[in-house]
Amino acid sequence: MRKILSSIFGVRSLESDVAIVGAGPIGSLAALHAAKKGIKVSILEQRKEIGFPDHCAGLLSVNGLTLLGLDNLPRNIIQNTEIQGAKFYSPSGQVFSIKRNETQAYVINRALFDQFLKQKAEKAGVNYLTNKKVLDANFDRNNKKLTIEYLDLKLKKKKQHTSTVGIIASGSKRKIAQDSGFKQISNRKYLTGYQYDVENISDLDINMVEIHLSNKLAPGFFVYIIPTSQTSAKIGLASRLKPSIDQLNHFIQIHPTVKDRFVKSSIKKKYSGRIIINGLLRKTSSNGLLITGDAAGQTKATTGGGVITGGIAGTIAGKIAADSILAQDNSRRFLKKYDVLWKKQLLSQFKSMAFFRWCVNRLTDKALEKVFETIIENNIADLIVEKGDIDSQADVLRALLRHPAIIKLAIRVLPLLQF
Ligand SMILES: Cc1cc2nc3c(=O)[nH]c(=O)nc-3n(C[C@H](O)[C@H](O)[C@H](O)COP(=O)(O)OP(=O)(O)OC[C@H]3O[C@@H](n4cnc5c(N)ncnc54)[C@H](O)[C@@H]3O)c2cc1C
Structure with missing residues (x-):
């Protein structure tokens, strides 16, 4: 197939049909689905080892x-198979729970997850080129080919990789996306997230993630406790404040609603990373190029999570890139099918989550207390259990906005909002 296409295209000299920048989960998923269509796919990754260091x-x-x-992840990748819901805490410690009878989510080891995706993609024929830091990606309109310039970090030499189509999946690093001609995600859309792996925590429920809200402690986000066993958890915080590491330490050591639970605890690992909130790019294709995952801001504005939403978009990107090779058309006219398809699947969800985040960001801690009171008094958690889904949050948000108690609440908290 590749030989026939190459001779028709006249591109015998190209190193790959589709070249992907970044071997995070989204790059690997895009690669896997492109390679499944029988074309030649390479991934250029700056790291030596896929998945390390971990930041999720x-x-x-x-x-x-x-x-x-x-759905059939190997057992060694999964750290907790039993997450059934979440407990939400107000700044003063009011709490409500959203819990279902069945497992809703897994906690996975991200480094092993990324390696698992790499192995899957390699089996489908994808070529991983590690230690390659991409510097630039340029599409030549005359030859209709993409030239990726990279630094070979082992040889310390600049080199080039040519392909027919490229997919930028470089995560939250902005430079490549911007240099390849896509709109830059504004700096204001990035939050710095810090996370600790902590052992010997008391009163942990292995079935429940904890979300601690406070616009004083974590403005623009929240603190999470994600259990990996009965006594250990990943504890993280992101915020618009810099540096937010102080807020995370404050939470563990001083925060009145939790500090007693950490008396005997010890921190085993510390990590940090950038979380994108409301940074969605609308134009994600150009001649010979697509952009996907965190690089395209395809994360949930409510939580910053981007593996599933980015994965859905990345899968589409890989398929459309492969289709463009098979159709011998790498123009934007063809490639913008990717924009159309991911928007059809995700845009209304992204918009609802962006609106929800916009509202929550404006709630002072006093207003948050009133929101919790209303939710607890009116059993609104039951409505969320009925309509909610971790990834598709539009339905539950619509139902909430129609609830009489929420409408009344909106009128009460309006004077407490900060703009
Ligand atoms: C603290 C924290 C906790 C999180 N928790 C969750 C969670 O629980 N659930 C969830 O769904 N999401 C979570 N996220 C978000 C999630 O990590 C991202 O949405 C996800 O990693 C996006 O995948 P990606 O492949 O687009 O980018 P990345 O995973 O960032 O991968 C990008 C890859 O591109 C490579 N790269 C970058 N620039 C270049 C270059 N110039 N040349 C070559 N290679 C390059 C990088 O080395 C990297 O391997 C969290 C994020 C943070 C920071």
Whole structure:
């Protein structure tokens, strides 16, 4: 197939049909689905070892994994198979729970997850080129080919890789996306996230993720506790404040609603990373190029999670890139099918989550207390259990906005909002 296409295209000299920048989960999923269509796919990755260092909590919904065809993850990748819901805490410690009878999400080891995806993609024929830091990607309109310039970090030499189509999946690093001609995600859309792996925590429920809200402690986000056993958890915080590491330490050592639970605890690992909130790019294709995953801001504005939503978009990107090779058309006219398809599947969800995040960001801690009071008094958690889904949050948000108690609440908290 490749030989026939190459001779028709006259591109015998190209190193790959589709070249992907970045071997995170989204790059690997795009690669896997492109390679499944029988074309030649390479991934250029700056790291020496895929997945390391790790920078993610790894909370992934079971439904989302099924949608990505990843419902049969090897057991060693999964750290907790029993997440059934979440407990939400107000700044003063009011709490409500959203819990279902069945497992809703897994906690996975992100480094092993990324390696598992790499192995799957390699089996489908994808060529991983590690230690290659991409510097630039340029499409030549005359030859209709893409030239990727990279630094070979082992040989310390600049080199080039040519392909017919490229997919930028470089995560939250902005430079490549911007240099390849896509709109830059504004700096304001990035939050710095810090996470600790902590042992010997008391009062942990292995079935429940904890979300601690406070616009004083974590403005623009929240603190999460994601259990990996009865006594250990990943504890993280992101915020618009810099540096937010102080807020995470404050939470563990001083925060009145939790500090007693950490008296005997010890921190085993510390990590940090960038979380993108409301940074969605609308134009994600150009001649010979697509952009996907965190690089395209395809994360949930409510939580910053991007493995499932980015994975859905990345899968589409890989398929469309392969189709463009098979159709011998790498123009934007063809490739923008990718924009159309991911928007059809995800855009209304992204918009609802962006609106929800916009509202929550404006709630002072006093207003948050009133929201919790209303939810608890009116059993609104039951409505969320009925309509909610970790990845598709539009339905539950619509139902909430129509609830009489929420409408009344909106009128009460309006004077407490900060703009
Ligand atoms: C603290 C924290 C916790 C999180 N928790 C969750 C969670 O629980 N659930 C969830 O769904 N999401 C979570 N996320 C978000 C999630 O990590 C991202 O949405 C996801 O990693 C996006 O995948 P990606 O493949 O687009 O990017 P990445 O995973 O960032 O992968 C990009 C890859 O591109 C490579 N790269 C970058 N630039 C270049 C270059 N110039 N040349 C070559 N290679 C390059 C990088 O080395 C990297 O391997 C969390 C994020 C943080 C920071």
